[in-house]
Amino acid sequence: xxxxxxxxxxxxxxxxxxxxxxxxxxxxxxxxxxxxxxxxxxxxxxxxxxxxxxxxxxxxxxxxxxxxxxxxxxxxxxxxxxxxxxxxxxxxxxxxxxxxxxxxxxxxxxxxxxxxxxxxxxxxxxxxxxxxxxxxxxxxxxxxxxxxxxxxxxxxxxxxxxxxxxxxxxxxxxxxxxxxxxxxxxxxxxxxxxxxxxxxxxxxxxxxxxxxxxxxxxxxxxxxxxxxxxxxxxxxxxxxxxxxxxxxxxxxxxxxxxxxxxxxxxxxxxxxxxxxxxxxxxxxxxxxxxxxxxxxxxxxxxxxxxxxxxxxxxxxxxxxxxxxxxxxxxxxxxxxxxx
Ligand SMILES: [Zn+2]
Numbered sequence: 647x648x649x650x651x652x653x654x655x656x657x658x659x660x661x662x663x664x665x666x667x668x669x670x671x672x673x674x675x676x677x678x679x680x681x682x683x684x685x686x687x688x689x690x691x692x693x694x695x696x697x698x699x700x701x702x703x704x705x706x707x708x709x710x711x712x713x714x715x716x717x718x719x720x721x722x723x724x725x726x727x728x729x730x731x732x733x734x735x736x737x738x739x740x741x742x743x744x745x746x747x748x749x750x751x752x753x754x755x756x757x758x759x760x761x762x763x764x765x766x767x768x769x770x771x772x773x774x775x776x777x778x779x780x781x782x783x784x785x786x787x788x789x790x791x792x793x794x795x796x797x798x799x800x801x802x803x804x805x806x807x808x809x810x811x812x813x814x815x816x817x818x819x820x821x822x823x824x825x826x827x828x829x830x831x832x833x834x835x836x837x838x839x840x841x842x843x844x845x846x847x848x849x850x851x852x853x854x855x856x857x858x859x860x861x862x863x864x865x866x867x868x869x870x871x872x873x874x875x876x877x878x879x880x881x882x883x884x885x886x887x888x889x890x891x892x893x894x895x896x897x898x899x900x901x902x903x904x905x906x907x908x909x910x911x912x913x914x915x916x917x918x919x920x921x922x923x924x925x926x927x928x929x930x931x932x933x934x935x936x937x938x939x940x941x942x943x944x945x946x947x948x949x950x951x952x953x954x955x956x957x958x959x960x961x962x963x964x965x966x967x968x969x970x971x972x973x974x975x976x977x978x979x980x981x982x983x984x985x
Pocket of ligand 1: 840841926928964965966
């Protein structure tokens, strides 16, 4: 299996993070990329560097004003007297149908959902290479590979068309799905991250050509709180093309696999031409977020079940945080996929 990754993805090194109001180290560390790379190599992947594909793959799923914001906001922010080193919002619009602010502070609040995605001078560069890794993996699958892995870091599934959030800036899974749509009439995205893929859901919510399915810890008491509930089913022409499968906290392998079977049934009925797997490894029992209790062996079984769909597939890295088993969990998933 080919794995796509560029070392520039390590440059983004966020510091700020608030957990229940208390400042903590940001969990989305560059070291994640090191461990995930080791896990992919241990699974027998060959590591390929993506090409610089410019703005096009990102502009296919994000608004121009948002991409301009991501690109320029840090330099603008640093011109504010006494501003923080990283861009962190402190005010948000309650409704998004009003005026678009001209100020850097106003735009940070408009385009950033929370304080978990601080932007530094290096963020944009890492975000681009992460998105290009996703696009390159999709291109490989369109060129005939049955499966490809994109080691996307920073991750993407909490990013909406014009909003960053939850460590995510550009939605790499959406980039891959939209890229696959060049050849595939119908694409399914299956998100197995601990957290609901709210950004991905938002991007495709009104579309019947991209089915979004997410299995995650029940947001009634878990991030992202305002999305991921079972009654969110899509809207307009997209009604019925979004499926959320929230799980009780600490659900282990058997419960996760049962939900996965329901998700796979929906995907089979949709009969897509290609699949994107939004692969979070933070459903692991030892992940610092502690929401679900999937085991290392469980990831192998999850992968085998998804691979059983027999679809051309792009596996896009989402969450999964620093713990001793992070590399092993990726290796388990990728080897489980290949049988
Ligand atoms: Zn997550």
